[in-house]
Amino acid sequence: MDLTKPYPTPTPETEPFWQGLRNERVLLQKCDDCGTWIFYPRSNCSNCLSTNLSWREVSGEGTLYTFTVTRQATAPHFVDEVPQLIAMIDLDEGVRLTSTLIADETTQISIGAKVIPEFDHINEEVTLLRYRLA
């Protein structure tokens, strides 16, 4: 069975986001019509369905909305990452994304804590957006 890590394959819609991460920049879409910030990248605004969207660079900073510590891998591909610190991050712009926290297991982690991005360059194509406590 194939247990290679399931890395993302960018699409025409999402490529600018992944390109940004490769360059250690966080890019988000914003709706030109209603001003809504959008994540994940898509062809239509998630508030008004407009197709007039622009890419903007943001700090990537945010707060920890929630997290868990997995004691058994969520799939066999992640056995080497147990305990996984899976988290939801609220970016300062108001969008939420899934990530993992880079922290020692003994670190006291509090929901609501400030977090900062960490660019995890997996290979030439893929950079994942992980987080550290600020």
Place this chain on the structure above:
Amino acid sequence: MKLEGRAAIVGYQEYPHIRKFSGKRKFTLGQWADLTRLSLEDAGLEARDVNGLVCTEIRETVSFTPATIVEYLGQPVNFAERVDLGGASPVGMVWRAAAAIELGLADVVVCALPGQPIPSNPNPGPVDPRRFFQSSSVNWGSPQAEFEIPYGNLAQNCGYAMIAQRYAAEYDYDPTAMAKLVVDQRRSSAMNPNAVFYEKPVTVDDVLNSRLIADPLRMLEIVMPVAGGAAVIVASEDVAKRCKHRPAWIKGFGEHLTMKTPTFAEDLVHSPVGPASAKAFEMAGVERGEIDACQIYDCYTITVLLTLEDAGFCGKGEGMEFIRTHDLSCFGDFPVNSGGGQLGMGQAAGSGGMTQVIEGARQIMGRAEKRQLSRCDSVYVSGTGGIMSEQAALILQGD
């Protein structure tokens, strides 16, 4: 157009839940046929009475599912639907059947959910990615493939755990109350011969000492996968009159979907079962205080807690106190999952939520034997799909 409440559950079949299935293996189609036969027999109806069906996915085909089932049963229908709402499918199937009956499309609709293993394929193809990634899609262009799976956010445990952690940050979280919920349900499943945990009650300490899976969820707060399968027959008023049992009338229902991945829930601790339940109660014209029993979808303890709050049985943030101060077993003052729920019965794949529907009908019909409530005229049933991403509610009533 208003629901008249003139369709009812008139019969059912529930395969006993077992961990290791050793019986004769049948294809999903064969299980469908068998569940249909047994549930019709239970109602006092015959194969030729069926003129509608509601299904979910089956193992033998990816599309044209209803037509494939109709052909296998040899039974033409005027109404067919395939529902794709995960664990909320059973509730979604039953209300769709009731709606079709009220509209005059059909008068006997079978809703079946096979859950036993099928024969081993002598020519197995490549491994289905769902074996690893479960309900998260790895297809190119899937938001889960790109933004969830690479971070390991997949399967159910970590999503429900993150909901519980968020709840704990906002409200009172009491692991002992969560354990008591399991204890109360396991008192009921101990009396249920169809349950995997028949005659196997647990203590609060058993739950609190069970293995931590994803903080704060422990093993005994999570359903155990089992083999099973279930079906119900939904029929019109005219048909119900000639059936064997007291009909469980479908008086109200609601459904609400907000997202696939909980990361995209606006507020993780206010679940879609809130608006779904509000609609169901309004449609039925029933108050929360009139409900004799709740059959709440219980893939995890946190699901029950949020449903008690969001469906309006107690206030937001008061669920732990509610659990601490009520006996939720079938012997108690506020029965929740009087058959043991899925935490007590085990979860037979997609048919898990049908145990909730069936226990609701069973109590109204007065067929719950040692677990029978002294009075049961109004039942609330909920269904939950995904990670509280799609939820549905039913109000069932006896005459």
